[in-house]
Amino acid sequence: MRIVVLAGGIGGARFLRGLKSAAPDADITVIGNTGDDIHLFGLKVCPDLDTVMYTLGGGINEEQGWGRTDETFRVKEELAAYGVGPEWFGLGDRDFATHIVRTQMLSAGYPLSAVTEALCARWKPGVRLLPMSDDRIETHVAVTEPGSDGEEGERKAIHFQEYWVRLRASVPAHAVVPVGADQAKPAPGVLEAIAAADVVLFPPSNPVVSIGTILAVPGIREAIADAGVPVVGLSPIVGDAPVRGMADKVLAAVGVESTAAAVARHYGSGLLDGWLVDSTDEGAVAEVEAAGIRCRAVPLMMTDTDATAAMVREALALAEEVRA
Amino acid sequence: MRIVVLAGGIGGARFLRGLKSAAPDADITVIGNTGDDIHLFGLKVCPDLDTVMYTLGGGINEEQGWGRTDETFRVKEELAAYGVGPEWFGLGDRDFATHIVRTQMLSAGYPLSAVTEALCARWKPGVRLLPMSDDRIETHVAVTEPGSDGEEGERKAIHFQEYWVRLRASVPAHAVVPVGADQAKPAPGVLEAIAAADVVLFPPSNPVVSIGTILAVPGIREAIADAGVPVVGLSPIVGDAPVRGMADKVLAAVGVESTAAAVARHYGSGLLDGWLVDSTDEGAVAEVEAAGIRCRAVPLMMTDTDATAAMVREALALAEEVRA
Known part of the structure; x- marks a missing residue:
């Protein structure tokens, strides 16, 4: 089916x-x-795609329902020390890596659908995840x-x-x-x-x-x-x-x-x-x-x-x- | 003088x-x-400028002479989990924030000299640091x-x-x-x-x-x-x-x-x-x-x-x- x-x-x-x-x-x-989707710190963030990918791939923070499990916030703390925000959006260190990879691939000319497929090659969500x-x-x-x-x-x-x-x-x-x-x-x-x-x-x-x-x-x-x-x-x-x-x-x-x-x-x-x-x-x-x-x-x-x-x-x- | x-x-x-x-x-x-300088993970990294800035600003890892003190490597580990390298270049989480801010400012059109001045506004190295x-x-x-x-x-x-x-x-x-x-x-x-x-x-x-x-x-x-x-x-x-x-x-x-x-x-x-x-x-x-x-x-x-x-x-x- x-x-x-x-x-x-x-x-x-x-x-x-x-x-x-x-x-x-x-x-x-x-x-x-x-x-x-939102651009934060020059990076392309796709919260809904990532929540699906992390949840089905076993990487989600189960309690909050979004973001990575066992997460830390060192990068965000440092960005705040530079006076760079927004501070209200909770990007963790492990999560940052996803956005860095995505942004790098987009900059190299790959469309978001190809980038999403590449990220899912790691997470193996068990579904085919397509951006709309x-x-x-x-x-x-x-x-x-x-x-x-x-x-x-x-x-x-x-x-x-x-x-x-x-x-x-x-x-x-x-x-x-x-x-x-x-x-x-x-x-x-x-x-x-x-x-x-x-x-x-x-x-x-x-x-x-x-x-x-x-x-x-x-x-x-x-x-x-x-x-x-x-x-x-x-x-x-x-x-x-x-x-x-x-x-x-x-x-x-x-x-x-x-x-x-x-x-x-x-x-x-x-x-x-x-x-x-x-x-x-x-x-x-x-x-x-x-x-x-x-x-x-x-x-x-x-x-x-x-x-x-x-x-x-x-x-x-x-x-x-x-x-x- | x-x-x-x-x-x-x-x-x-x-x-x-x-x-x-x-x-x-x-x-x-x-x-x-x-x-x-090198572009890594889509980010502009300026190792020499940062070493001067961190050393004079009190943020350096004293033992190794480069990178941040009290550093962690969560982002790099996650990038490796995506199969994204290079793994031989040691970028720590706190250090990543510097490169993210720099890259974002460069993308916004600021020249490296202005970006360096902005980063130094935090570190206050006590010298005027200019990229060549x-x-x-x-x-x-x-x-x-x-x-x-x-x-x-x-x-x-x-x-x-x-x-x-x-x-x-x-x-x-x-x-x-x-x-x-x-x-x-x-x-x-x-x-x-x-x-x-x-x-x-x-x-x-x-x-x-x-x-x-x-x-x-x-x-x-x-x-x-x-x-x-x-x-x-x-x-x-x-x-x-x-x-x-x-x-x-x-x-x-x-x-x-x-x-x-x-x-x-x-x-x-x-x-x-x-x-x-x-x-x-x-x-x-x-x-x-x-x-x-x-x-x-x-x-x-x-x-x-x-x-x-x-x-x-x-x-x-x-x-x-x-x-x-």
Whole structure:
């Protein structure tokens, strides 16, 4: 079975671990979000790709869900001693090596997809990990930061990471824009993988800044809609709140309610064939099905790999139901 | 007193520490060798400039004479795990931060001289440290590496660091070429500092790959010869062998004997006014003076800062003698 998964960072990576456990013989292609990529210290950092790679390759810091296990921060401390920041982005020493290799290969002319393949040659994630695009796309968020005197501040666009990591999504987001997406092309292999897929899965990743960004690359949404195979997603919202992260903040920016049903309608029946909501959101099933999307309520908490694998089996079962 | 010093790495840096001790009120400008600069992992590494900066700024690893104190090698280990080398060049985690800041500033368009000034704003070396040039110059060495079968190998040009660090100068050097020097210009401030100097000193640095490279930048040798102030050097050769390092290997490549007198004659009376040889080389004094260079035999071992300061005082005394 050929499975294509659109993945963000931590949630996507944990979902993939469950998928590998539930479907060990599946041929899995992951289309990874690169909208949260950022240039720091002159280096190209791809947080979502790395989180997938480290998680599936056994190098992740399990507690925090991102970054390397057994990490130290000597380089960052030294950069701070030079007065060079930002200090709010936690790049560890082992992690730095990944960004150094990536940046060196990009400078030598390799596209991000080839670089990602080279990095994965070490990590052996057990999936084919493709960036959504080789072109530079950076998600920016329009915010109004409070002025230093407590008064209403200036409205400005900041990098998603600054919004997410530095500000912890603590100020209202007026808009979320994947800058560069409109001019971008899917990376080599992305459209081919979708066309050859038996099923396409949307993990419970952020529908705006993770999966939404991937779908913003011209051609990807259309390829999924036209693939003629079941497309099944899992709600990142449980009981009207994100399971983890701050998805509600960016959903508000695009005018979508933080409910499992509203997210399904946001994707739409033109794209989505099936949708899993958490058991506590049983009441949303009818609303989702009324929107033309087959829906089931099942436990959706990724507490461990077994629980996640059970979610995956539900998603694959729903896909078979759709297919039949 | 305004003193200009041409400096390589470890020897130059230790000499400068003695100079600061012997002449605490002097206005010292250091013209640093950049011929041993190398691009590693996509980063610009300036070993000699950094050795001077770390030594005078209190950050050096005192035992080895280069690199940072209290150093770790996490980044390098991770790079090796990616199969990315070279492994023979010891870049530590704290040291990496310097190269990351430098590379980022160079990429942003700052010249090396401005970058060096910015790095020194942290280290406060107590001297004005100028790279000899903002232009890229890389010393290459023509060698014949033994073939894998023990037979005579191919003659080829390799980077100085590869010759010095990887091969430990263990194969004959046929030629030493500061690639790019002929097209380079002295960095801003270099010629001005020489013109304004009261004395110019050549520490016991490598006469070929350190001081020789600096003198290979068009305009610097001429500016020193034309400055009309005493130019005094200290022999790096004691008793027909280099005090440290492998200067004899590169002296052979340029057809100069490894003796204190031969090095003085190599610089020449058109450039050098005074020359200090070690007490054990008393016999060389007459030969050097016959070449038109005033010479004294004094203890020349930089065993500690006091011994080095004593050497500096001898050099400054010889300069006054020349001036009178």
